[in-house]
Amino acid sequence: MQKAVESVKFSKPTAINKIILGDNLDIMRRLEEESIDFIYLDPPFFSNKNYEIIWGDEGEIRSFKDRWAGGIDHYITWLKERVEQMYRLLKPTGSLFLHCDWHADAYIRVFILDKIFGEKNFINQIIWHYNTGGKGKKSFLRKHDTIFFYAKSKKYVFNQDLVKIPRTAGTAHLRHGTDENGREYYEDFSPRKSGKQYRWYLDEGLTPMDVWLDIQAINPSARERIGYPTQKPEALMERIIQCASNEGDLVLDPFLGGGTTAIVADRLNRRWIGIDQSVQAVKVTDLRFQQHPEYFSEYTVQLHKYDYDKIRNDDPFDFQTWIVQQYGGIPNIRKVGDLGIDGKMPDGTPIQAKRSEDIGRNVIDNFLSAAKRSDSKLFAGNQKAGRPIGIIIAFSFGKGAIQEAARLKLSDNIILKLVPVDEIVPLAKKPAISVTVKEVSRNSTERNIEFTATANSDAGVEFYSWDFSYNEKMFKPDILRDTEGQIRYQFKPGSYRIAVKVIDNEGLEGLEVFTLTLNGKIKRTK
Ligand SMILES: C[S@@+](CC[C@H](N)C(=O)[O-])C[C@H]1O[C@@H](n2cnc3c(N)ncnc32)[C@H](O)[C@@H]1O
Known part of the structure; x- marks a missing residue:
């Protein structure tokens, strides 16, 4: 399993909102038990036209074939293991919505959800009807998905009032009226046995049925569309998240895809974690947030690799604190007067972290005397016992340092550990x-x-992303995902700051920025 790598967006490193690259099974195993309020999952289906070929990536086609070669049993085993983790992560008040379709819904309900949550914790089987897709040569058209709603206990959240839909005109036995406050209603013609006549006020709304007919699938020209065929509509996620979680709750989507759950959860003031094993999905979600930085909260992106240049040019103190922690040490919170000791191992062994390459002999000499001065007893004890007297972390070490x-x-039985940064991360x-x-x-x-x-x-290129009005502070893509690296764009005469990003297979980004002046001749400047 690869180590997670975190890069912080929008400054604060404490943000809980996270996009994580990786197999959700590995990632979920590392999350804390009973820490999640709500889970939505839209896993790949047991189907021939599988999601994994959506980005047209050769490697992913291969993994699809390998994985489902064993048929439905394989699929159910694969998914069940993951739902077991989800159950572990849910708080006792938590619930889960599992989105699937006719390919596997029966198996999923009986062999996974009933087994893990228990039949008694089944709440709904939601039928989401849409008009797109669903061809059928000798069958009725398949025009719905199934969404299972299960809770961990009877104490689950259900915000009925927040998801009400407008009450539409009444049926023949109802009479329309307006009361003294101007509120519209429908009521029975004849009073009930109790003598009370029942009234439905229009503004009270209606709790949706378990058959959802009012949410359209994303059509090819929808504004929210990001070119991800399995992308779910924001309106669907809105209803789900709003009814099954509260503001401030922590929402998890372990099959994040294009990030719809994260976007909607954030907008509804929930905290969120999204996991996807595809770099494209992770980066597309990241860029989708960046398109509207003004709306969204902070979040971090965890990849498999760290950007060398970014870490090399980090603030020295931030670097020391971070790398000491990554190594398993406790960072020194003092910025100065620390004798060059940047942290300690839990047993007190001193650590120095240098944000440079090719560390020289002088660093060793200085560190040695600092380690002695900071705790001479510990130093002597470690020396005697043949344990390391200290640790120096740096990007690389010169010959002089290694020889020393x-x-x-x-000659002195002094063990000094020299640890390159890339052995840690x-x-x-x-x-x-x-x-x-x-x-x-x-034209004119x-x-x-x-x-x-x-x-x-x-690592190889995943895709490009273009911003035609770049403002130096924030990359806000106009074209989010371009796999060709070639794009045509219309401009009025004027001057434009243009930025293009390339995203590689590790999720790392390269950026090129320039100014294009279009008055008469084309002029390109730095
Ligand atoms: C059907 S799509 C989700 C679409 C999403 N609901 C949306 O609105 O964009 C399923 C996603 O699960 C991801 N996936 C498949 N297996 C995974 C795994 N083991 N761990 C994490 N993600 C996985 C795929 O990369 C794909 O992006």
Whole structure:
């Protein structure tokens, strides 16, 4: 299993909202028991046209074939293991919505949900009807998905009032009226036995049935569409999250995809965690948030690799604190006067962290005297017992330093551990990118410009993302996902700050920014 790598968006590192890259089974196993209020999952279905080919990636097609080769039993075993984790993570007041369709819904209900949650904790089987897709040659058209709603106990959240839908015109036996306050209602023609006549006020709304007919699937021209065929509509997620969780609750989507759950949970003031094993899904979600930074809370993105340049150029104190923690030590909170000791191991052994390459011999000498001065007894004890007297962490060590550490061990029985950063956290170089610009055509008001991006990446390119009005502080993509690296865009004459990002297979990003001036001739400047 690969280590998680975290990069903080929107400054504060304490944000709980997270997009995590990885197999949800591994990730969920590391999350705390009974820590989640609500879970929505939209797992890949047991179908021939599987979700995993959606991004057209060769590797993913292979993993699809391997995984489902064993048929429905395999699928159920695979999913059950994950739902067991979800059950463990849910608070006693928590609930879960599992989204599936005719391919596997019967199996999922009987072999997974009834087994794990218990039949008595079944709340609803929601039928979500839509008009798109659903071809059938010799059958009725398949026009619905099934969403199972199970709770962990009877104490689950159900905010009925928040999800009411407008009451529509009454049936023949109802009479329409308006009361003294101007409220519209329908009522029975004849009083009931009790003498009371029943009234339904229009503004009271109606609790939706378990058959949902009023939410459309995402059509090809929908504004919220991000080009992800299994993307679920925000309106659907809104109803689900609003009725089954409260503000401030922690919502988990272990099959995040294009991030709909996270976007809607955030908008509804829930905290959220989203997991997906596809770099594309993680980065598409990340960029979807970045399109509207003004609306959304802070969040972090956990990838498998850290960006070498970013860490190398981090604030020195932040770097020391972070790397000491990653190593399992306790960082020194004092910025100065610490004799060069940046932290300690739980047993007191001192740690120094250097944010540089090619550490020299002088660093060893200084650290040695600092370690002695900071706790001479511990130093002597460790020396005697043949334990490390201290640890130096750096990006790399020069020959002089390595030789000196070897000499100290051999002649003085002093063990000094030299630890390269990439032994603690996996590092990678972010992709490099360059862009060429060409005018394709123009008329009196508009200029059609073609951009071609070329990236250099060890990991391989996933996709590109374009921002045609970049403001230096925040990348807000106009074109979120471009897999070709070539795009045409219409401009009015003027000057534009343009930024293009390349996202590689590790989820690391390269950025190129330039100014394009379109008054008469095309001019490109830094
Ligand atoms: C049907 S899509 C989810 C679509 C999402 N509801 C949306 O609105 O965009 C399923 C997602 O599950 C992810 N996935 C499949 N197996 C996974 C696993 N073991 N761990 C994490 N994610 C997984 C896929 O990469 C895919 O993005």
